Amino acid sequence: MDLIQVASVLGAAIAVGLGAIGPGLGEGHAVAAAMDAIARQPESAGLLARTLFVGLAMIETMAIYCLVIALLLLFANPFVH
Amino acid sequence: MSASPLSAPVLFSVGPVAVATPVVITWGIMVLLAGGSWLLTRRLKQLPGTTQTVLEFVVETVEEQVRDTMRTAPAPYVPLIGTLLLFILTSNWSWMIPGIEPPTAYLETDAALALIVFCAIVYHGIRVQGLRGWLATFAEPTIIMVPLNVLESFTRTFSMLVRLFGNVMSGVFIVGIILALAGLLVPLPLMALDLLTGAVQAYIFSVLAMVFIGGAIGEERPPEVEGAQ
Numbered sequence: 166m167d168l169i170q171v172a173s174v175l176g177a178a179i180a181v182g183l184g185a186i187g188p189g190l191g192e193g194h195a196v197a198a199a200m201d202a203i204a205r206q207p208e209s210a211g212l213l214a215r216t217l218f219v220g221l222a223m224i225e226t227m228a229i230y231c232l233v234i235a236l237l238l239l240f241a242n243p244f245v246h
Numbered sequence: 247m248s249a250s251p252l253s254a255p256v257l258f259s260v261g262p263v264a265v266a267t268p269v270v271i272t273w274g275i276m277v278l279l280a281g282g283s284w285l286l287t288r289r290l291k292q293l294p295g296t297t298q299t300v301l302e303f304v305v306e307t308v309e310e311q312v313r314d315t316m317r318t319a320p321a322p323y324v325p326l327i328g329t330l331l332l333f334i335l336t337s338n339w340s341w342m343i344p345g346i347e348p349p350t351a352y353l354e355t356d357a358a359l360a361l362i363v364f365c366a367i368v369y370h371g372i373r374v375q376g377l378r379g380w381l382a383t384f385a386e387p388t389i390i391m392v393p394l395n396v397l398e399s400f401t402r403t404f405s406m407l408v409r410l411f412g413n414v415m416s417g418v419f420i421v422g423i424i425l426a427l428a429g430l431l432v433p434l435p436l437m438a439l440d441l442l443t444g445a446v447q448a449y450i451f452s453v454l455a456m457v458f459i460g461g462a463i464g465e466e467r468p469p470e471v472e473g474a475q
């Protein structure tokens with residue numbers, strides 16, 4: 166294995182590992198806020214859940230981007246022939 | 247899962263055209279859904295039986311979701327949204343049949359679905375607001391935002407594609423890895439999680455399609471044709 170391959174594998178691991186931290190924290194905050202809101206207003210739980218799902222999907226996309234970057238590095242690396 | 251999750255395995259070739267496995271599975275799901283709908287709606291009665299009641303419940307749930315999310319008469323949007331929801335749900339859960347991989351775990355299927363939503367956004371935007379009114383929505387809130395709004399209309403389609411692909415593919419991929427490492431029955435909890443993820447992703451894809459189309463048709467909604475609830 167040459168240096169580029171080693172760096173690609175490391176880069177993929179770092180991308181997923183570090184990239185999961187931010188969305189994890191963000192989703193935690195979002196769910197906590199939604200729980201708080203549902204506890205205050207149980208009658209609007211349906212609307213809150215729908216908005217929460219869409220918001221979570223948006224946040225989660227950041228982590229998915231990191232996953233795609235890692236996959237590109239591992240399976241479609243332009244620098245490895 | 248094939249060796250690389252970014253390329254689809256080729257099943258057979260018709261002349262120079264290579265037919266990939268996900269394409270065949272996609273057509274299978276399409277035949278199943280279309281044929282099933284045709285069979286089930288062939289004899290609709292005024293007094294519904296069990297099957298018809300379940301079908302009506304599904305359609306009414308989709309209508310209710312569209313009405314709640316887009317705050318407009320749901321009739322023009324229910325066919326698209328309902329088909330997206332049912333197709334993605336069936337695709338995401340199709341791995342329960344042994345030997346079948348969900349077609350949504352491949353980039354091309356998701357790209358096609360996202361492209362359909364992109365075209366629907368443009369079509370409904372122009373249909374409701376007119377060409378001039380639709381173009382004017384790009385200059386909101388100020389004219390400086392035009393490049394950003396144009397860029398956003400492409401990136402949000404791209405993010406829909408990457409989101410669906412990433413979620414479904416990572417589920418299939420992780421189950422494959424665990425199966426190779428640990429063996430039989432160990433990936434079962436992850437597969438149960440995949441069922442949940444598949445349903446949530448199908449729901450989110452259709453909700454996002456509703457939200458984006460709702461944004462494109464603007465605030466000035468056409469008068470409600472049906473009575474408001």
